[in-house]
Amino acid sequence: MRVSVEYMSLIRDASGVDAEDLISQTDSLTLADMLEHLAENHAEPFRAAVLDNSGTMHPWLMVTVNDVLVRSPEAILRDGDRVTIAVPISGG
Amino acid sequence: MTPSPPTPLPPFANPTSPIDDTDRATYQWQLWTPGFDEVSQARLKSATVLISRVGGLGSPVAYELAAAGVGHLILCHAGNLKHSDLNRQLLMTHDWIGRPRIESAARRLRDLNPRLEITAIPDNMSDANAERLITQADLVVDAAPLFEERLAMNDASVRLGKPVVECAMYEMQATLTTVIPGITPCLRCLVPEPPKPWKREFPVFGAVAGTVGCMGAMEAIKLLTGLGTPLAGRMLSMDLRTMQFRITDLGAPPSCPVCIAAHRTR
Numbered sequence: 001m002r003v004s005v006e007y008m009s010l011i012r013d014a015s016g017v018d019a020e021d022l023i024s025q026t027d028s029l030t031l032a033d034m035l036e037h038l039a040e041n042h043a044e045p046f047r048a049a050v051l052d053n054s055g056t057m058h059p060w061l062m063v064t065v066n067d068v069l070v071r072s073p074e075a076i077l078r079d080g081d082r083v084t085i086a087v088p089i090s091g092g
Numbered sequence: 093m094t095p096s097p098p099t100p101l102p103p104f105a106n107p108t109s110p111i112d113d114t115d116r117a118t119y120q121w122q123l124w125t126p127g128f129d130e131v132s133q134a135r136l137k138s139a140t141v142l143i144s145r146v147g148g149l150g151s152p153v154a155y156e157l158a159a160a161g162v163g164h165l166i167l168c169h170a171g172n173l174k175h176s177d178l179n180r181q182l183l184m185t186h187d188w189i190g191r192p193r194i195e196s197a198a199r200r201l202r203d204l205n206p207r208l209e210i211t212a213i214p215d216n217m218s219d220a221n222a223e224r225l226i227t228q229a230d231l232v233v234d235a236a237p238l239f240e241e242r243l244a245m246n247d248a249s250v251r252l253g254k255p256v257v258e259c260a261m262y263e264m265q266a267t268l269t270t271v272i273p274g275i276t277p278c279l280r281c282l283v284p285e286p287p288k289p290w291k292r293e294f295p296v297f298g299a300v301a302g303t304v305g306c307m308g309a310m311e312a313i314k315l316l317t318g319l320g321t322p323l324a325g326r327m328l329s330m331d332l333r334t335m336q337f338r339i340t341d342l343g344a345p346p347s348c349p350v351c352i353a354a355h356r357t358r
């Protein structure tokens with residue numbers, strides 16, 4: 001399966017790229033699995049930007065799948081899904 | 093996971109102050125807009141909007157609302173003007189360096205619209221003042237830099253049942269959404285605690301602030317008058333580097349402790 005991932009705001013700064021594809025040999029992935037795969041593919045500070053010390057997704061991370069906000073790390077991703085990952089931004 | 097359809101909403105301001113001939117002349121061009129009539133203009137004239145900070149985001153929000161004929165603005169902004177404010181805080185001018193920003197903002201708004209009533213608060217929003225100030229408003233626009241301020245204002249707005257337009261920016265990106273207490277997720281539903289990586293100072297152009305600030309003002313006008321379809325439960329994300337605009341469905345219903353407690357008491 002292939003998932004397209006787009007980075008926004010401080011996650012884009014941490015990843016160093018605007019977007020990339022994640023390819024997995026499985027038919028589906030949880031959101032937590034996807035973040036772990038991405039963290040393995042990137043050097044710090046990316047891991048710290050998306051996961052806490054115990055490997056759990058930060059509570060403030062904004063992840064969308066096919067333009068719908070997804071809050072559960074157990075949400076299932078499938079081939080062709082479009083994901084965005086961002087730290088919420090402020091102002092002012 | 094398919095996006096849900098936008099929710100139709102009633103106007104959030106009552107047309108208690110009728111418009112006069114000066115209003116008819118001043119607002120003639122917007123009164124030609126389909127769906128916006130003299131009752132809509134009276135709703136704006138009768139409305140009170142609170143804007144938390146009138147910096148990069150809040151300056152264009154306040155200016156456009158003053159231009160559109162909103163009757164009363166409550167503005168909150170502490171501190172004195174610095175050179176580094178001037179690339180984006182468009183209600184500030186070089187001659188005001190070292191003087192209170194809130195005074196500069198009020199002065200510029202009165203030049204534009206002398207009929208505008210302004211309540212200028214030289215403080216930022218916090219748990220200490222949020223409920224007292226928001227209770228006076230029909231609608232709130234969040235243009236504050238720190239998530240602590242934003243969450244304090246969010247919590248009070250949800251408790252009081254006041255809609256909030258959330259404007260945000262970073263670098264060449266911006267986001268905009270509208271919180272309708274009891275109907276849409278609130279800011280705390282989306283951001284349960286201040287994101288640790290967010291910093292007080294960050295890269296940004298004034299044109300990014302202006303873009304999302306003007307959109308936030310349009311969103312406020314729509315909510316006050318019942319015009320069009322606001323971004324309730326949806327978030328517009330803009331990347332002005334690539335000019336990619338996207339709308340995200342914010343999905344789940346209100347779920348944070350503040351929303352649940354407010355729903356229980358209502």
Ligand SMILES: [Zn+2]
Nearest residue numbers: 278281348351
């Ligand atoms: Zn909430």
